[in-house]
Every structure is written in C-alpha cells, then in structure tokens.
Amino acid sequence: MQKRFFLKAVVGAAMLLGTSLAAHAEDVLAKVKAAGVLKVGTETAFAPFDFIDAGAHVGLNVDLFDEVGKELGVKIEWVTLPWEGVLPGLEAGKFEVVAGPATITKARMERYRFTAPIAEATVAILKKAGAPISKPEDIAGKAVGVGKATAQLAQLTEFSATLPSKVDIREYPAFNDAYADMAAGRIVAVANSLPNIAFVAKQRAGMFEVVLPPFGKKTYFGFVGRKDADYASLMDAIDAALIKMKGDGRMGKLQDKWFGTKFDTPDAVKDPAI
Incomplete structure (x- = not known):
C-alpha cells in the first residue's frame, strides 16, 4: 500500500514538474x-x-x-x-x-x-571613388574602417594576416562614422557586408564604389x-x-x-x- 502510494506520489510530482516546466517555457x-x-x-x-x-x-x-x-x-x-x-x-x-x-x-x-x-552577410570592401583599389588584396598597408565588435572586424583581421603588409584597421562604434571618415579622406575603404555597402554605394554614387569580389566567407x-x-x-x-x-x-x-x-x-x- 505504501509502495503504491509512493509511486503515485512520484508520478504526480513528475507530472506537476513537467507542467511547471512547460508553463515556464511559455x-x-x-x-x-x-x-x-x-x-x-x-x-x-x-x-x-x-x-x-x-x-x-x-x-x-x-x-x-x-x-x-x-x-x-x-x-x-x-x-x-x-x-x-x-x-x-x-x-x-x-x-x-x-x-x-x-x-x-x-x-x-x-x-x-x-x-x-x-x-x-558576406563581407566586401567599399572604397572612396578614385582610390587605387581594384581588388580586395589592394587594401594591404592601407587604412580601412570597420565596425567595432562585429563579425566584419574578425574577418578583416583574418584577411589582413594573409596580405604582404597588414591593413591599418580602424574600428568605429558605428559604420556611419567610418563612411564619414572615408568621405573626408582619413581612411580609403570600409569593410562591411555586401548588402550594406551596395546600399551605401547606391545612395552615394560618385563618392563610393564597391570592390568585387567579396573577400569574406559566405555568411x-x-x-x-x-x-x-x-x-x-x-x-x-x-x-x-x-x-x-x-x-x-x-x-x-x-x-x-x-x-x-x-x-x-x-x-x-x-x-x-x-
């Protein structure tokens, strides 16, 4: 009798716990x-x-x-x-x-x-119009902006390590700040996702240009x-x-x-x- 009562109690507790967890999950x-x-x-x-x-x-x-x-x-x-x-x-x-x-x-x-x-989200390069960058590898040794604490920063850092001279990576709290610095000539390019830079190049035609192909892994x-x-x-x-x-x-x-x-x-x- 006690054993049967104990089993019922265990089953009841398990059902109650399951119900509580399900409610918590919702x-x-x-x-x-x-x-x-x-x-x-x-x-x-x-x-x-x-x-x-x-x-x-x-x-x-x-x-x-x-x-x-x-x-x-x-x-x-x-x-x-x-x-x-x-x-x-x-x-x-x-x-x-x-x-x-x-x-x-x-x-x-x-x-x-x-x-x-x-x-x-594949990463590519946006350059200032007229900058001597025709392919991603041309950013070697140059000042390039990128967003702080972003996946684009990680990929740019990895790509930089494969080049003859490291990229002068400048981190920005917001990409708009990087674009402003590029317009002012303080950096020559910005690394960002292809959708983002394609939009910016379209909005600022004649000022910025996309450098293809993308250099990042498909993400x-x-x-x-x-x-x-x-x-x-x-x-x-x-x-x-x-x-x-x-x-x-x-x-x-x-x-x-x-x-x-x-x-x-x-x-x-x-x-x-x-």
Missing part, C-alpha cells in the same frame, strides 16, 4: 502576448537594415518586424543603443530580441539563438535571441513568422526594396562558415 511568449508588445533592441546606424532617415526610423528590420508583429498579434517597441551595448542589453532583459542583425557565427551560436536568416544575417528555455517559444514563433514570409514572398519583396536584389537564404544555419 513564459516569455505569453508575457509578450499579454502585454501586446514585443521589445526589440537595435542600433540605428546600419543602413539599410536599421537607420534614421529624415528623422524616421526605417530599414529592412523595421519592415520585417512590422510583419512579425502582425503574425504574433503584437506591437513592436524599439529600444535603440550603440551596437556594443545591444547584446549585453539582451542578456540584461532590456528587450526580448535583437534586430541588429548579427552575422551568424559558431561562437555566437554557442551563446545565443539565431532566427532564420534574413539576408546574406548570413539573423536576428538574435536568448537560448534560455523560457525564450524558446518566442523564438519559435518569430522563426515561424519569418519562414512564412519567405514562403509567401514578403521577405523577397522587402529584400528587393532595400537591397535591389533578393537573397537565397536557408531556413536555418546549423554550421556557420565562420
């Missing part, structure tokens, strides 16, 4: 839906993903999260801060997800969960979330929304709007190139 998504607001952290100096134009916050990220909000039935609340503070802000719980976006890398995947890719951009169990349901919901948008053509239309081209991206990146 906490963040449930909290977001109950509040009717999804807080999204980002910087606003990473055109065409996130930037300020005539005082308005615009970009691919803004359009994509508008659609994600519709799919989840919530409004989007933006929290903006410098890039180096975005990921720490996510960990501190200042917002539920990071727009960024960030390049999906092996090291970052160990610490964060990435959404389905939203665009390619992808994704939005960043936490790997904690209580965030899993939220990240699953965002993934489902992005994959749905990819399937029904909304993703491609927005890519074409901001990049002038569409990217063939996988539904998930399991083994990043970097």
Whole structure:
C-alpha cells in the first residue's frame, strides 16, 4: 500500500514538474502576448537594415518586424543603443530580441539563438571613388574602417594576416562614422557586408564604389535571441513568422526594396562558415 502510494506520489510530482516546466517555457511568449508588445533592441546606424532617415526610423528590420508583429498579434517597441551595448542589453532583459542583425557565427551560436536568416552577410570592401583599389588584396598597408565588435572586424583581421603588409584597421562604434571618415579622406575603404555597402554605394554614387569580389566567407544575417528555455517559444514563433514570409514572398519583396536584389537564404544555419 505504501509502495503504491509512493509511486503515485512520484508520478504526480513528475507530472506537476513537467507542467511547471512547460508553463515556464511559455513564459516569455505569453508575457509578450499579454502585454501586446514585443521589445526589440537595435542600433540605428546600419543602413539599410536599421537607420534614421529624415528623422524616421526605417530599414529592412523595421519592415520585417512590422510583419512579425502582425503574425504574433503584437506591437513592436524599439529600444535603440550603440551596437556594443545591444547584446549585453539582451542578456540584461532590456528587450526580448535583437534586430541588429548579427552575422551568424559558431561562437555566437554557442551563446545565443539565431532566427532564420534574413539576408546574406558576406563581407566586401567599399572604397572612396578614385582610390587605387581594384581588388580586395589592394587594401594591404592601407587604412580601412570597420565596425567595432562585429563579425566584419574578425574577418578583416583574418584577411589582413594573409596580405604582404597588414591593413591599418580602424574600428568605429558605428559604420556611419567610418563612411564619414572615408568621405573626408582619413581612411580609403570600409569593410562591411555586401548588402550594406551596395546600399551605401547606391545612395552615394560618385563618392563610393564597391570592390568585387567579396573577400569574406559566405555568411548570413539573423536576428538574435536568448537560448534560455523560457525564450524558446518566442523564438519559435518569430522563426515561424519569418519562414512564412519567405514562403509567401514578403521577405523577397522587402529584400528587393532595400537591397535591389533578393537573397537565397536557408531556413536555418546549423554550421556557420565562420
């Protein structure tokens, strides 16, 4: 009798624990839906993903999260801060997800969960018009700007080590600062993702030019979330929304709007190139 009672108690406790864990795993998504607001952290100096134009916050990220909000039935609340503070802000719980976006890398995947890719992130060179740079290797020994604490910095550093003379790498808190220095002649080029520099070259035709081919390994951009169990349901919901948008053509239309081209991206990146 005692044995039967003990077994019932164990089974009951296990069921209660399972129910508690399941409820806990739904906490963040449930909290977001109950509040009717999804807080999204980002910087606003990473055109065409996130930037300020005539005082308005615009970009691919803004359009994509508008659609994600519709799919989840919530409004989007933006929290903006410098890039180096975005990921720490996510960990501190200042917002539920990071727009960024960030390049999906092996090291970052160990610490964060990435959404389905939203665009390619392969690194290339943007030069000042007239600068004697016709191929990526021509940046050897020259001053080149790059974003601080970015995957582009890591790839530029790696590429520099293969050149006859090291690149004079200048780190910037925001890419707009690097573009301003290039326009002023303080640096001759900027290393950034191909979508970003293609947009900048188009916006500032005659001032900047893209140097092809890209020198970086093929990589992808994704939005960043936490790997904690209580965030899993939220990240699953965002993934489902992005994959749905990819399937029904909304993703491609927005890519074409901001990049002038569409990217063939996988539904998930399991083994990043970097």
